[in-house]
Amino acid sequence: MARAALSADAVVDVALRLVDEEGPGALTLAAVASRAGVATPSLYKHVRNLAELRALMSARIMDELAERIGEAVLGRSADEAIRALMTAWRDYVLAHAHRYSALGQAPEPLVAEAGERLIGILLAALRAYGLEDSEAIHATRCLRAVMHGFAVLEAENAFQLPEKLDETYELLVHMVVTGLRKPLGGA
Amino acid sequence: MARAALSADAVVDVALRLVDEEGPGALTLAAVASRAGVATPSLYKHVRNLAELRALMSARIMDELAERIGEAVLGRSADEAIRALMTAWRDYVLAHAHRYSALGQAPEPLVAEAGERLIGILLAALRAYGLEDSEAIHATRCLRAVMHGFAVLEAENAFQLPEKLDETYELLVHMVVTGLRKPLGGA
DNA sequence: CAGTCATGGCTAATGACATTAGCTTTTGAG
């Protein structure tokens, strides 16, 4: 080994702080290097390139989110679990809007892996509804879609009107819970 | 006036075609100019800068989407309207995944305006549920969140497992319809 | 029909980035 100094993780830390403070648009190797007190090319000793940095960041974010949600769901089941899960998701996004926006901007390698942990948690939370394996998959996807959609829109301030978003989210939770209870029969 | 040639709209056309074919990441003034058979700086005669081009594109996409959805909803109401609306939304995304992904990458000026037309349509579709003004707003937001979330995830291929997405969407529609019918009482 | 002048295009230049190449310093292992 040589000097202690930086490391891939440290670079990701710096990058995340940068994104938190200045938004995903400010993520540039130059900016990260500057914050890390190092010349830009030095970053390449720890990270293959900008794309990889983005992927590492996304994976980290997924992990954080999965952790929060895992905790939130612990010991709860069915409706209570869903409610806790959805609340935790939104709380995370509100606490780190920029960070959440930075997700998505990464291809699939590591991110997909990190995402699976998250999906596992969702799936577990849905077991309580006694869904068939396949049904549980569909339900998980719906959950993801609902939460991600709301998160993205709220994070980018896409909801203009004065109505309280807390109330909207209540309705959304209600929608999910209700929808999961009645396993669709006809149409 | 002088030469006929390009125009802001034409530039947007070219840019949209580019995005359709090569993805949002390929959107660069150089690429657009090349396709338009013109030198890069010439684009500035029609568009203030890349950011504005993005905004114009987003507005155009919003309009297209609103149009499709408007047609889909025509003459239907309540559950049928919701179903048609959601189907139209997804169909649009599937037909123009790259284009849809290119949304969001624009700030608020024109896009917000174009978005309002779309929201108007959603609101109208929800009138049939006899919701209070405010309730209708919340419901519209939920609709947006659900559809946008699913659209984004599907467009970026975030659903891995083999289960059919058509079925997932069925469940999602069911969830929305069911949730809208029972206006949440207790929890 | 000649003369203007705004429009749309062009080339050249600048500045931010990402990325690569190649050199230097530091330091842990032996």
Add this chain to the structure above:
DNA sequence: CTCAAAAGCTAATGTCATTAGCCATGACTG
């Protein structure tokens, strides 16, 4: 103490966006 790998650095390249300033054209005016 020696030395090789690790971690930094500077310099160089190529791609972009954006700006400045110049030229051609053609739609109107008179």
